[in-house]
Amino acid sequence: MKLKHILFPKRCRCCGDVILPWDNYCKVCIDENTYITGETCTHCGTKKEDCICKKAYLPYDRITAAYYYEGGVRRGVYLLKFYKNIRSAEAMAEDMYLSYGREGINFDYDFISFVPQTKDEQTNRGFNQAQLLANLLSVYCSIPTYNALEKLYSSKPQRSLRASFRKGNVFGIFDTRKGVEIQNKRILLVDDVRTTGATLDECAKMLKIHGADTVDVIVYACTKSIETRKKPIDKN
Ligand SMILES: [Zn+2]
Numbered sequence: 001m002k003l004k005h006i007l008f009p010k011r012c013r014c015c016g017d018v019i020l021p022w023d024n025y026c027k028v029c030i031d032e033n034t035y036i037t038g039e040t041c042t043h044c045g046t047k048k049e050d051c052i053c054k055k056a057y058l059p060y061d062r063i064t065a066a067y068y069y070e071g072g073v074r075r076g077v078y079l080l081k082f083y084k085n086i087r088s089a090e091a092m093a094e095d096m097y098l099s100y101g102r103e104g105i106n107f108d109y110d111f112i113s114f115v116p117q118t119k120d121e122q123t124n125r126g127f128n129q130a131q132l133l134a135n136l137l138s139v140y141c142s143i144p145t146y147n148a149l150e151k152l153y154s155s156k157p158q159r160s161l162r163a164s165f166r167k168g169n170v171f172g173i174f175d176t177r178k179g180v181e182i183q184n185k186r187i188l189l190v191d192d193v194r195t196t197g198a199t200l201d202e203c204a205k206m207l208k209i210h211g212a213d214t215v216d217v218i219v220y221a222c223t224k225s226i227e228t229r230k231k232p233i234d235k236n
C-alpha cells in the first residue's frame with residue numbers, strides 16, 4: 001500500500017468508511033446493494049418492480065435517483081448533512097451523473113437549480129447540501145447552476161414529521177427568484193434525497209407556474225416505499 005493511501009485513506013462512496021485503495025465501496029454497502037439498476041419509474045425514481053406510486057400527477061417531468069435511501073447511502077447523506085463530510089459529495093455527484101448514463105438520457109438542460117434553504121437554515125447548517133451537489137454535478141455535465149428558487153420561510157425539518165403532514169409543511173414556502181429567466185427553460189432540479197417528494201413537488205410547481213418548459217429532478221437517493229416505513233425519516 002502506498003504512503004498516500006495511509007495518509008489519505010480511500011473512503012467508501014456511500015458511507016465514508018475507510019476502504020482498500022482499489023475498492024469503491026465497503027463490504028457492508030456492497031452487500032446492501034442499494035444501487036438502482038434496470039428499468040425505473042420516471043415518477044418516483046424506484047426500480048419498476050418496487051414502484052407503488054401509481055403514476056399520480058406530479059409537477060415535474062421525470063426523476064432519476066442513483067440509490068435507494070437505505071443502509072450506507074443513508075449513513076453517507078447523514079454524514080454530509082450533519083458532519084459536513086464534503087468529500088463524499090464529490091462521489092455522490094459523480095454517481096448522480098452516472099445514473100443518467102444508466103437511463104440512457106442526456107443532460108439537455110439550460111441550467112441546473114436546487115432546493116433552496118432560508119438564510120437562517122443555511123447559517124445553522126453552514127452550507128446547502130443540494131446546492132453543493134448541484135455545483136459539483138454542473139462540473140460533470142458542463143451546464144451552469146443558477147439559484148432559481150428561494151425559500152420564503154423556515155419550516156420544520158421534514159424528517160421530524162409523518163408523511164401525511166409533510167405536504168402542508170412546505171406548501172407555499174418556495175418562490176422563484178427575481179432576475180432568473182425561467183420562461184421556456186429546460187431545468188434540472190437537484191436535491192440530495194426524495195422521500196415523500198413534497199419539497200421537490202413544491203419547487204417544481206413554482207418553476208412550472210413561472211413558465212419552465214421542462215423540470216426534471218435528479219437526486220442522490222430516493223426511498224423505496226414511503227408507505228412501508230413506520231418511523232419519520234431523515235429528509236429536509
Ligand atoms: Zn460503505
Ligand SMILES: [Zn+2]
Binds near residue numbers: 041043044046054055
Ligand atoms: Zn413510481
